[in-house]
Amino acid sequence: MTTYLLRRLGLAVITLWILSMIVFFAGQILPGDPGRAVLGPLAAPSAVRALDHELGVDRPLLTQYVSWIGGLLHGNMGTSYTFRTPVEPFISAALVNSAKLGALAFVVVVPLGILGGVIAALNVGRLPDRVISVTGLSAATVPEFVSGIVVIVIFGVELKWFPVSASAGQGASALSQLDHLILPAVPLVFVLFGYIARMARAGTIEALESDYARTATLKGLKRSVVIRRHILRNSLLPTITVIATQTGYLIGGLVVVETLFNYQGIGLLIFHAAGDKDFPMLEAGVLTIGVVYMVATLIADLLSTLLNPRLRLGGTG
Amino acid sequence: MIGSTAGAPAAAIAVVSAPRGESATWRLILRRPTFIAGALILAFWIVCALFGNAIAPDNPLAQQLLATNNAPSHAHLFGTDMLGRDVLSRVIVGARSILIITPLATLIGVVIGTALGLVMGYLGGVVDMVVGRVVEAVLALPLVIVALLFVVALGPSAPVIIVVIGFIFAPLIARTVRSAVLVESQLDYLSSARLLGEKPAHIMFVEILPNVLPAVLVEFTVRLGYAIFTVATLSFLGYGVQPPTPDWGADIAANYGVLGAGYWWETLFPALAIASLVIGVNLVTDSIEQVLAS
Numbered sequence: 001m002t003t004y005l006l007r008r009l010g011l012a013v014i015t016l017w018i019l020s021m022i023v024f025f026a027g028q029i030l031p032g033d034p035g036r037a038v039l040g041p042l043a044a045p046s047a048v049r050a051l052d053h054e055l056g057v058d059r060p061l062l063t064q065y066v067s068w069i070g071g072l073l074h075g076n077m078g079t080s081y082t083f084r085t086p087v088e089p090f091i092s093a094a095l096v097n098s099a100k101l102g103a104l105a106f107v108v109v110v111p112l113g114i115l116g117g118v119i120a121a122l123n124v125g126r127l128p129d130r131v132i133s134v135t136g137l138s139a140a141t142v143p144e145f146v147s148g149i150v151v152i153v154i155f156g157v158e159l160k161w162f163p164v165s166a167s168a169g170q171g172a173s174a175l176s177q178l179d180h181l182i183l184p185a186v187p188l189v190f191v192l193f194g195y196i197a198r199m200a201r202a203g204t205i206e207a208l209e210s211d212y213a214r215t216a217t218l219k220g221l222k223r224s225v226v227i228r229r230h231i232l233r234n235s236l237l238p239t240i241t242v243i244a245t246q247t248g249y250l251i252g253g254l255v256v257v258e259t260l261f262n263y264q265g266i267g268l269l270i271f272h273a274a275g276d277k278d279f280p281m282l283e284a285g286v287l288t289i290g291v292v293y294m295v296a297t298l299i300a301d302l303l304s305t306l307l308n309p310r311l312r313l314g315g316t317g
Numbered sequence: 318m319i320g321s322t323a324g325a326p327a328a329a330i331a332v333v334s335a336p337r338g339e340s341a342t343w344r345l346i347l348r349r350p351t352f353i354a355g356a357l358i359l360a361f362w363i364v365c366a367l368f369g370n371a372i373a374p375d376n377p378l379a380q381q382l383l384a385t386n387n388a389p390s391h392a393h394l395f396g397t398d399m400l401g402r403d404v405l406s407r408v409i410v411g412a413r414s415i416l417i418i419t420p421l422a423t424l425i426g427v428v429i430g431t432a433l434g435l436v437m438g439y440l441g442g443v444v445d446m447v448v449g450r451v452v453e454a455v456l457a458l459p460l461v462i463v464a465l466l467f468v469v470a471l472g473p474s475a476p477v478i479i480v481v482i483g484f485i486f487a488p489l490i491a492r493t494v495r496s497a498v499l500v501e502s503q504l505d506y507l508s509s510a511r512l513l514g515e516k517p518a519h520i521m522f523v524e525i526l527p528n529v530l531p532a533v534l535v536e537f538t539v540r541l542g543y544a545i546f547t548v549a550t551l552s553f554l555g556y557g558v559q560p561p562t563p564d565w566g567a568d569i570a571a572n573y574g575v576l577g578a579g580y581w582w583e584t585l586f587p588a589l590a591i592a593s594l595v596i597g598v599n600l601v602t603d604s605i606e607q608v609l610a611s
Binding site for chain 1: 450451453454455457458459460461462463465466467469470542546549550553554555556566569573576577579581584585588589591592595596598599603
């Protein structure tokens with residue numbers, strides 16, 4: 001168990017390192033120099049050179065990478081080209097906002113997805129199963145801004161039930177914030193529902209066909225008791241893993257949803273950083289997403305190891 | 318949306334062991350109603366992409382500044398946008414850019430990914446380890462964000478988007494192909510080939526490749542769906558086809574600002590076009606997977 005955890009952690013560190021290289025060098029293949037990108041085509045060459053020197057981008061690539069990664073290890077994520085101030089306050093503020101939106105989406109989609117998956121599994125091959133599976137698959141593959149627009153048109157513009165913008169303004173009450181977040185959460189729920197329902201369905205079907213489920217039925221337990229006590233516990237295990245995996249994709253969706261609804265989260269931050277060619281901000285934002293995702297996956301692995309006695313005792317782990 | 322790749326290797330293994338003849342498999346696929354529905358949707362958009370300018374009722378670029386933001390009517394079935402351009406014509410012609418970019422990007426990814434996967438699965442070793450780690454790192458980021466990062470750095474243009482998405486796909490596809498190759502390498506025909514003294518390159522590309530092709534085909538259709546998702550999203554974010562060229566994602570981005578004013582048709586119709594294309598691809602993918610897995 002300990003060896004497994006250490007191995008898992010070691011691999012996560014290596015993956016993070018590779019990720020940092022991909023992110024850093026993607027930011028450095030930009031044709032032209034950052035000083036020119038920030039100051040524009042009309043700035044004097046001497047001003048561009050001075051800014052390049054101030055930003056430290058006139059040093060060799062490897063030196064820049066080493067100082068960037070050294071800064072990261074000390075909690076210094078770099079200085080924004082646009083704002084000329086450290087990027088951390090922007091990242092952490094945006095992360096809090098995104099977490100609110102993401103949490104709302106998860107609170108809605110996890111019970112809904114599991115319920116949908118279990119209902120589909122109990123009706124395998126019949127109408128409810130086909131409807132849930134096909135709806136889930138279609139909703140999962142339609143880009144968030146597409147479903148977002150359909151939702152805005154119906155509930156924001158036609159019915160006027162919810163505000164179209166996600167920002168409730170400074171000092172708004174929690175309830176008002178929630179009201180503003182409902183519409184943006186819907187496209188995220190759409191995208192995630194299909195995956196969670198599919199996993200819950202597969203897990204439930206497997207549990208239903210198992211020997212222990214048959215034994216429980218044969219010894220005279222009521223169907224509802226069998227489902228609650230024997231089926232659900234086992235079917236939900238793989239679902240936990242898939243929920244953590246979806247965290248990363250949830251954040252990917254945030255870029256689009258936050259842009260569509262103009263919500264000040266990490267997605268909108270990345271979008272603006274990309275538009276301004278503010279590479280330190282962009283790199284810090286993207287790397288943050290990678291770290292959040294890896295931590296989520298790690299927690300999921302730990303949870304499923306802890307919950308599954310076969311893995312806990314070191315059988316197949 | 319790389320999320321479902323977790324299930325892909327298992328599907329690939331099932332695919333490889335399908336014992337049916339090729340023509341029988343195709344007959345089964347062609348007979349599925351979901352396949353027919355998906356193929357019809359795809360065919361419709363391919364016709365629009367090829368002959369869009371001939372089919373479109375108006376010139377998609379012609380501005381009528383006296384008829385801006387007109388609601389759908391007989392003259393303009395899908396209404397007009399904020400520059401008075403015919404939305405229906407823009408939706409029809411807009412199929413072209415996405416239907417050129419996404420198959421090419423997917424093809425690049427499949428070709429490189431298959432070659433890598435063969436090497437990883439058959440030769441193993443350093444390549445296997447390095448690519449395996451890179452896959453993990455790429456999977457830690459949402460596809461849209463990796464693509465955004467590189468497209469911003471290289472500048473948005475169709476060739477850049479094609480190459481970037483192709484290269485991001487390659488390691489992901491390689492992983493699926495690798496697991497299919499691992500199944501193959503335990504079969505007898507490969508030990509015979511090895512005993513006959515065939516070179517590794519011959520074994521990989523002449524002996525193994527034809528047997529993992531069904532897995533590669535499934536991978537192509539699955540990735541095509543992701544590519545459409547990603548390219549449309551990049552366009553919406555402003556990093557795709559640049560205006561005034563008609564493009565669904567870019568048109569949505571240009572017009573969603575006036576959504577609040579009630580001009581829904583300018584964004585809703587391109588949005589429905591994207592949704593129908595994605596669903597069409599998925600219906601086709603789903604039927605191929607179902608038949609090959611059964």
